[in-house]
Amino acid sequence: MAAGIFDSGLGGLTVLGAIEARLPDLPVIYLGDNANAPYGVRSPDDIHARTKAHVEYLWANGCDLVILACNTASAAALRRMQEAGVPKGKRVLGVFVPLIEALTERQWGDNSPPREVAIKHVALFATPTTVSSRAFQRELAFRAIGVDVEAQACGGVVDAIEDGDMILAEALVRSHVEALRRKMPDPQAAILGCTHYPLLEDVFRAALGPKVSVFSQPALVADSLADYIGRHPQMIGDGEAARFLTTGDPARVSDRATQFLKRSISFETV
Ligand code: DGL
Secondary structure, three states: OOEEEEEOOOOHHHHHHHHHHHOOOOOEEEEEOHHHOOOOOOOHHHHHHHHHHHHHHHHHOOOOEEEEOOHHHHHHHHHHHHHHOOOOOOEEEOOHHHHHHHHOOOOOOOOOOOEEOOOOEEEEEEOHHHHHHOHHHHHHHOOEEOOEEEEEEOOOHHHHHHOOOHHHHHHHHHHHHHHHHHHOOOOOEEEEOOOOHHHHHHHHHHHHOOOOEEEEHHHHHHHHHHHHHHHOHHHOOOOOOOEEEEOOOHHHHHHHHHHHHOOOOOEEEO
């Protein structure tokens, strides 16, 4: 058994890197649907069907616990999967809640009524499907009042990263930050609401400037997972080394992953 980590492609590796640093003994199976990335321009039904199939694969292959290390899949599929019922002994968790708890200064699982928080103006950078789902705003409204969120759908960024065209990805990030600033000139905080974006965190930070606090998910998700596993140690599993699976071309995906994680990663066909 192991913990499963699922993303549409390479973005979940940013979460995997933080999980490995925080929980070095946790066995993981990573699954990237690279053949079908990006998810962020697909319909919610399509994303739900693909996510559900991959999560069920991971459940059937030894992962009792699956992390959707993908905001787009979390936005389009998580609630629907949980409401439809998860098999006994299995869990699927998303990546929104740890981020929103950090933004709203809450401890894990603090379900007290929404209240005023220090941050009032938030810029959300995410995929087109995540932005149109308004899932981030919905989760935020459960916890905070009076927060103004301006969302920027960052078209093209995930495609460029998956294609390995980081020059294009950087240029697109700068232009999306400019577009956001035309709508909200002075955000106090920025949310990198796609797990691919931490690969460009320096570019976001430089474009946003030093006055904007940037919230990036990998370390927040890893901390929250460590907390969850502390309370549910039976979910750890007893697998061995990490395994990396892809629906795409394993050689190509391995090259990109090795470049991003700065160590040799070898993907196999799922
Ligand atoms: N990494 C996914 C996310 O967090 C990516 C999206 C995509 O495939 O468009 O939203």
